Amino acid sequence: MTPSSDSLVNTNLPLRVLQVGAGGMGRTWLRTLLSHDRVELVGLADLDVARAKAALDETGAPDVPTARTLEELIDHVAADVVLDVTVPEAHHTVTMQALRRGLPVLGEKPLAASLAEALELVAASQAYGRLFMVSQSRRYDANLVAFRRLLRRLGRIGILTTQFFKAPRFGGFRDAMAHPLVLDMAIHSFDSARYLLGVDPVAVYCDEHNPAWSWYAGDAASTAIFEMADGSRYVYTGSWCSPGLETSWNAAWRASGEYGSAVWDGDSPPTLEVAEGADAGEETDDAEETVHPGIAGSLREFVHAVRTGSTPMGEAADNVLSLAMVHAAIESSRSRQRVVVADVLERAHAEALERATGEVRDVLASWTSLTPPG
Ligand SMILES: NC(=O)c1ccc[n+]([C@@H]2O[C@H](COP(=O)([O-])OP(=O)(O)OC[C@H]3O[C@@H](n4cnc5c(N)ncnc54)[C@H](O)[C@@H]3O)[C@@H](O)[C@H]2O)c1
Missing domain, CATH: 3.30.360.10 (Dihydrodipicolinate Reductase; domain 2)
Known part of the structure; x- marks a missing residue:
């Protein structure tokens, strides 16, 4: 995705993050956010508000505003980006709401609960000109x-x-x-x-x-x-x-x-x-591959991408191919047949076209390749 220039958050102030989801992984993310000096946690939503408050108390940020959902929080708190750490079934709703409101999203894996939902989110990221990156934390090991x-x-x-x-x-x-x-x-x-x-x-x-x-x-x-x-x-x-x-x-x-x-x-x-x-050659030390481990690495890459417009490794248009491997494997195990990944993507694309509306549907309809454009 080439972000529009108005989508770049390039001030010197810390990036204001709204986190959604305060379960097991949500608490790990809270600690990571709170220890990063260039981001600021400005709100935490969870369907279980008591859980969100307990997570904030535990991590030493009891005064951060809470709500049940992103929708309830988004109008009351000024934010630059959304971090989605909800269950996979909620990824589509949360990410779509954030992108529609013009906020870039860093989401936990998997990109979405289904491949059709995933393609719809890739299209939404392009339609609204906002980054959607999936945190595949292993890549930073x-x-x-x-x-x-x-x-x-x-x-x-x-x-x-x-x-x-x-x-x-x-x-x-x-x-x-x-x-x-x-x-x-x-x-x-x-x-x-x-x-x-x-x-x-x-x-x-x-x-x-x-x-x-x-x-x-x-x-x-x-x-x-x-x-x-x-x-x-x-x-x-x-x-x-x-x-x-x-x-x-x-x-x-x-x-x-x-x-x-x-x-x-x-x-x-x-x-x-x-x-x-x-002759296997000598080991090279790639300067660009400085590693910050786990989700701290994802966060660092996301912040950099939101500020500069660079393309992060987990950008949804690329990450959807990893998710396609998952769904092709499941389809193969169900059918007991060899499954071609492009066929799975094509069927998911047809389903996404049926589900989507407005500018998101227009973007989906404009794709000429089974591999969505990056
Ligand atoms: N990268 C990793 O290594 C890693 C490890 C564990 C989990 N994960 C991923 O993180 C995500 C969360 O996993 P978890 O173990 O924390 O799950 P969890 O069930 O412990 O927590 C999920 C939280 O999301 C909340 N929630 C669900 N729908 C919501 C919505 N619409 N709005 C607001 N809150 C909502 C739930 O109330 C719950 O508190 C999953 O996608 C999971 O795959 C990644």
Whole structure:
């Protein structure tokens, strides 16, 4: 998206943030906002106002105004941007309200609860000329960035694999979701795979199932094989109910390339082994890749983008392709067929056109490519 010049917030004052959602992740965000010297928390909305007040008391900001919804808060508090940390089902409503009011949005993953809603939000960001960025916090992990540098020394990549095995008992929305692993968690790995390989997905075979001892209502285990645009394969295997020898929250990774292989356990620095006689070149230290970890990295990139008009990594028009991997995988596991990602995007686009109205619909109708313009 090319932001209009009136959308840039380029004063020297701290960026005024309205946060929506004060649950588990919302409280983590509050601490991050309050420790950033260039932003100011000016309001917190949550359907459960008592929860919002308790979160503010806990984080040492008891005087920040609260309300049930963004709509209730937005007219009473002067703000520059909105931070959406609500449940996935609310992302569309909250982001649409903010963009329509001319406020750029930083939203938690996933971009939206469905791919059609996601495309509608990408179009809304373009229609209203306001940035919508999704916080894919894994992209700011220094070891992931280092792993990508190692991959660049392996020549062509044949296979990239992810193993994710954890056994958390969350309670709440994840326990009731139809696809808790693929929809809520695998998005991190799928997005990281696009970042690591630097190419987009073409098609996927996926199998999901729910282990007999699972405490989740939906399928909590999955294996997906993605065919990527350069012919490489990205293979993801994971389970949410896998006690013992658990992997890192960042998963465990292996890349097999032309000149050698690289591995990363998700926590320690990654390592590389180059085949004898192969010229894998020297490791480079990209100056532009200064890393601030996790959501602090997302926040920093968002603030910079809102002030300068630069395009952040998680811009919705790009991030929608990571979400498309999720929905293509789910469709494949339902149909037990190979699913082409462009077909999934095309169907979602048709659905988005039916849902959307006004200038958002006009933008959707103007797209000539299945990949929305950035
Ligand atoms: N990046 C990460 O590592 C990471 C980790 C955990 C969660 N998340 C994401 O963060 C988001 C929130 O997750 P969570 O674990 O905090 O969930 P949660 O259920 O603990 O909290 C969500 C909060 O949103 C509020 N809410 C829902 N709809 C609302 C609306 N329309 N207006 C105002 N408030 C509303 C709820 O009352 C609740 O307090 C999800 O999208 C989740 O996927 C990301």
